[in-house]
Amino acid sequence: MGVLTVTEEFTSTIPASRLFKALILDADNLIPKIAPQAVKSVQIIEGNGGPGSIKQMNFAEGSHFKFVKHRIDKLDEPSMTYAYTLIEGDALMDKLESISYEIKLEASPEGGCNGKNTSTYHTKPGVEIKEEEVKAGKQAAAGIFKAVEAYLLANPDSYV
Template sequence: MGVYSDTDEYQSPVSPARLFKALAIDAHNLIPKLLPQAVKSIEFIQGDGGAGSIFQVNFIEGSQVKTLVNRVDEINEDTFTYNYTLIEGETLKDKFTSIAHETKFEAAPVGGSISKVTNKYYLKGDVEIKEEEIKASKEKVFGIYKVVETYLLGNPDVYA
């Protein structure tokens, strides 16, 4: 079993605290509200959102992916760190045993924030992955990030 890892940074005019609250603490409420055309619901199967919690993302009928099950590995409101691992779902297919996501929201020197994201893809056997597949997946995640960012910019009192 191999591991493919990559790191990205996203800059935003939104503060680290607000992005953390929206994308980590309250994502289970906010994401289905902002993306009803894609996400039906996000439900905790185990726990209340803290480390060790398990949550399921349910997509709308007709989506290529029906569900994703994630485990919260770390959530730290002091350091704005949010780490979780995709442990079940069609996205894993026959290529991955899991996919770990490590996110840290930091203050940017010019204001706003920088989100540092490291993804670790745990491969099944000697499977090879294609850069295009990883890029397409990251573009979807970045699209969600941009929707949340736009919402926060338009609603400056939310998560303030």
Template sequence: MSAPVTFTDEFSSPVPAPRMFKALILDGDNLIPKLLPQAIKSVELVHGDGGPGSIKQMNFAEGSHMKYVKHRVDALDKEKMTYSYSMVEGGEYADKIESISYEIKMEASPAGGCKGTNVSKYHPKPGVVINEEEIKAGKEKAMAVFKAVEAYLVANPEAYA
């Protein structure tokens, strides 16, 4: 098996870490389709209770170049505000990638908002070389979701307080 390609992205937000974690991670399956219906139609729990071992299917809106992706929840720690999951089916790289694993961590920043880290590991199929430009496009979409949740929380200070 080829060595995984790892990317680490850092982000910051004026929103306090507990609110961002609650909205983006704990209630993201409900909130994100409401905020971005043009991109994400729904998120369904296919297996489990939402905790580690659960499988979730994210269904994309009509006209998207992908129909869905399935994620497995690997770890969830509400106290430490960490979340790990792996893409196990679907996605635009299905022909090139065995799996993609993500580790998200949020923490309070001294200014009162939060700072976070997202580590993504792309495990290519044998003989496949990962194109970093393709990966950047996917990461930009993920950042758009983060920014939509952040804008919602800034505009609605009582939400997820």
């Protein structure tokens, strides 16, 4: 099994606590509402929504993928850190055992936030992941992030 780790840093004008509430804590409700063309629904299939829980994300009609299941590994609201692992679904493309993600948000002096997203791809034996495949997933995630950010900018009283 091979391992590829990619770390990205980003900034937002949205305060860290607001972004964490929308992007992490209420994502199951918010994302299907603001990006129905991408995500049809998200449901907890096992657990209470905290660490160890399993969630299934169902993608919208016309998507390249039908669903993914992920396990919540860490949910630390005070430190605004969230980690989860994709464990099943067609987004793993029969090439990956899993993909682990860790997202950390911190308040910035300007009032917005700085974030860091680390993705670790665990490939199946003998499989090499291509940079284009990683980029495609990152672009989809960036689109969801931008949709949440736009929603928060347009709705300043949400998630305060």
